[in-house]
Amino acid sequence: MRNLMKWGATAVVVAGCSTFAGLAQAADPIKIGSILSVTGPASFLGEPEKKTLEMYVERINKEGGVMGRKIELVVYDDGGAGEKASTFTKRLIESDKVDLLIGGSTTATTMAAVPLAERNEVPFISLAGAVVIVEPVKKWVFKTPHTDKMAAEKVFADMKKRGITKIGMISEDAGFGKSGRDQSMAVVKNFGIEVVADEIYSPKDPDVTAQLTKIKNAPGVQAVFNFGFGQGPAIVTKNFKQLGIALPLYQSHGVASKDFIKLAGDAAEGIRLPAAGLVVPDQLPATDPQKPVVTAFKKDYETAFKSDVSTFAGHAYDGLQIALAAINRAKSTDKAKVRDEIEKTSGYVGTGGLVSMSPTDHMGLSPSAFHMVEIRKGDWLLSN
């Protein structure tokens, strides 16, 4: 026992000394803190995000780090719960003393961390979707993924191009789908499109033919748009085929993964949706500046983890790159300077698209970051 205490005391002293030494030498690591939903219902977001951050931090450290300083990554798993995200953010800021925050896999966990980042003035790059994270602009908060509003606008623009003016809306009655529906309703009028049926379903409903029958019978309906992710959209797709509805079916970027095509099977044929260039790297024209970035990232990820790359992994990659570039330009980890540099990010080519931020835009993606893709023969077909 006494021995243990002695060792403990020594360890504390040594640790204390090295901290001071570190401060003096300015060679202590750059500390990046991350809250991610690695387990729980949003694990399909958090898990690839965590893997991506760890893989690239390790690689950058091997290559000598940033400004000669190593990067230290501290990741906590919030399990998708807002209150846990808040506690862990507090711990990251107060005891781990991180220089910068990346994370918040979901909108809920991000929004739980936002007040802490703002109050403690720590730069925070979120990996979550909803537009509320950056609208209104919050001084210390940025985000990398496209918003549901952009997805809706992309879909409506495509419909308009095809002369569709009356649509049926169906959406999942939870989180992503709900926010997507609200954003769609807010922007649909700008495209001269009228929503003649507006139906919802629960994420785990075994059958949505009743809702789809109602949409099918709505007067003048020319296309159907579904907002949701996971199992729901696959069931919507199957039921749509079952009812023999001969209208174009649009889905959101929530289904932009190979798993969706696998689940929905033949019924997925012909579905149109907005997706990041990452799902169709080979089909991007050679002139597309995104092509080399997404091709390299897809290869890195898939050789390292032997599983299909997802756009969520890409969001984490973009977040890390934007953060490190800002630190490089600021030539320090001074929080205010880094924040200013993140805001000045301009022309960064990421997996999500071209990013140019400004004091009024803390996401920096334009609608061109999305590509319309169509599902053909069980694969994505670029169809801009």
Added chain:
Amino acid sequence: MFAAFLQYLFSGLTSGAIYALAGLGFAIIYNASHVINFAQGEFIMIGGMATATMVAAGVPIYLAIPLAMVASMLVGVAMEKFAVEPARNADVVTIIIITIGASIFLRGAAQIIWDKEFHSLPAFSGETPIAVLGATLMPQSLWVFGISAVAIAGLWYFFNRTMFGKAMLGTSHNRLAAQLVGVAVKKVLLASFALSALLGAVGGIVVTPITFTNYEAGIMLGLKGFSAAVLGGLGNGTGAIVGGLIVGIAEAMASGYLSSAYKDAIAFIIILFVLFFMPSGLFGKRGTDRV
């Protein structure tokens, strides 16, 4: 107009038969022990996940199905042996809480053994919809109806015509009396868990082509199945089926004629209404039991 009504009805019957099948498992264990097994949904999930992952790995489906059924039964037996039996002197509420714990454990284990993705199975008889008077129905829904019918008939026979089934019922009414007339109470409990796990697995396998499955699929199915069982009268097989169909049809009709926003509320209002005026459910026994 009629075509739409028929479509709503089919939609309701499809969901309802799924809820009913989930509800049946609750009836068996309740009949044997007055325990509500909250891990029932997990048996459904295990049946579906085991079959789906085996089929994906290349095992032929006619081999994967019996293997998954055996696996679920083993899980059911293990749960009884290692979680429920050690607490045999505890009261019913304690055992119910143990089943909740077991359900959380099984969900976690499934997440580790398999993964967190959704899985599907090919439909047993193709995906060509059957057209009936302007509405359509998937062949897989007919499988669900058929299996539910077979299960209810089998259970009826088991509990009313076989010695072991009657012994089970006797045990639930009065454990001590059953023991005195020579019923092996321990075996009865073990068999009830094996049987309900088997039934859950069958349910999980036939509904997976319609609803997909993942490690959390048991939560919703368990909850809806429980509502079905309560609505029909706990411990009554026919009741669970009727209860499930009522919940499913009410949801579909509400989505069709009112608004899909009220769908879930309608189902719960019906359940509350029935429980308020018929506390023991539609088919439950009223009054006291006589053994």
